[in-house]
Amino acid sequence: MIDARPGRLRRVVALLGVHYDEMLEYRAELVLWMLSGSLPLILMGVWMQTAASRPMALQPIDFARYFIVLWLVRQATAVWVIYNFEAAVVEGRLSQRLLQPIDPGWHDFTEHVAERLARLPFLVALVGLFALLYPEAVWLPRPAALATGLALTAGAFMTRFAVQYTLAMVAFWSERASALQQLWFLFYIFLSGLMAPLTLFPPSVRTFAELTPFPYLVYMPTAAFLDSPAFPVDVGRAALVLTGWFVCFAVLNRWLWRRGLRRYSGMGA
Amino acid sequence: MRRLARLIGLFWSTAVAGEMEYRVNFALAVLSSAGGLLGALFGLSLFFGDTDRFAGWSWLQALVVLGVFTLLDGLTSTLLVPNLGRIVRHVRMGTLDFVLLKPVDAQLWLSTRDFSPWGLPDVLLGLGLVIWAGVRLSVSPTQALLALVPTVASCVILYSLWFVLATMSIWFVKIHNVTEVLKALVAAGRYPMSAYPAAYRVFFTLVVPVAFLTTVPAETFIGRGQPAWIVGSVLLALLLFAASRAFFRFALRFYTSASS
Incomplete structure (x- = not known):
């Protein structure tokens, strides 16, 4: 999505380190x-x-497992780039980042990844608490289910990021891009499976929902982890659909970025 | 009192005038509210499955709970988010000084200065849903009037919880998202309390009083209200409101402005 020639890798890793340290400061x-x-x-309780x-x-017990895994998937795929980007454009802070020898998108992307790493210990603690409160629901996923679940979760995060970063480009034309979000x-x-x-x-x-990207962002990764006949999922198709949406939005994103940048007139630009 | 009403009228008309710059966004807000309600109805219908009861509530009765929730949600985005979300900025930038110097009660100023019309569609849809379901359930006018008591109490409870959390930013400038946690927990009010397992019910009654926010007003409205719960919600509202005022005064003793 963002220009990633070799040699940039070191800069990206450096950014990741910076954002990780920053995240650790804001642990509360x-x-x-x-x-x-x-x-x-909450929905787990009602169901x-x-x-x-x-x-x-x-x-x-199916609902208990479904919602705890779904909660983890959502934690791993949380995206807020549109709020950062909107503020950066409206307040003109984007200008400083344009001066740096790396695409500003990498700042947001590494910030999101670093935040995930910083969140990890708390996630483990909360899952441990859940296991203590409800030991019957604990199960060990097969390694294959774990791998496909992680892969689909990563795909869901990338797609959500691409979509939201694309919506964020509207900030070049409107002050309130986050309304779209x-x-x-x-x-x-x-439609994602968050409610049920x-x-x-x-x-x-259900047929309608599966035509939209939403179930692929939540239900499919969750079902892949659960790997149970109660929650059917076609992993190959889910991976394909996620890739498709990701590519569409990545292309649209770069196109809007180039057009938007020409309009950008923040402080100092 | 007249001076107060004029003041708030002035606050809100300037705030609305400011927001009217973004008319397209207002259209989006209306669209979001309508879509949100449709989605919520769909979500609720899933709990009914192919039966006509959900945790002892009929569809129309459950709609009253959802309506009260939508109304509160709208009030939250109209008044609580824009005003109380700003307290943390005043603290960080030291502009709370100017607020404290004004010849108006500081809590009143902080709580009413802003008004965001974005939540109004939700307020209207929530009210509409309650009235529509009420007519279909043939709720008597006296019952509806009686339901106003726990509804007003529920608004006061919600406001007081928000205000206490927002006040905490005087110590912890970094916790502006603590109100997001409250919002997430209040979302439990979409469904009647009887839909939750016992442990959840205890939590949502004693720790975060969500039960008083939507279930008690809805029960009163459909004529299932128990006097003890109605009296309880009024007492809780009074208690929490007094606590929010006391807590704000206490917190101000620790406010040292930006430069001192």
């Missing part, structure tokens, strides 16, 4: 952001109670 903030993504844990109170295809997020919440496993959707809604 990290924990708060983590907790603010607790909607899946477990629902499954316990009437016969359903899924058992309470809110609209996107709406579909993301309801896709298998519980009415068939027509």
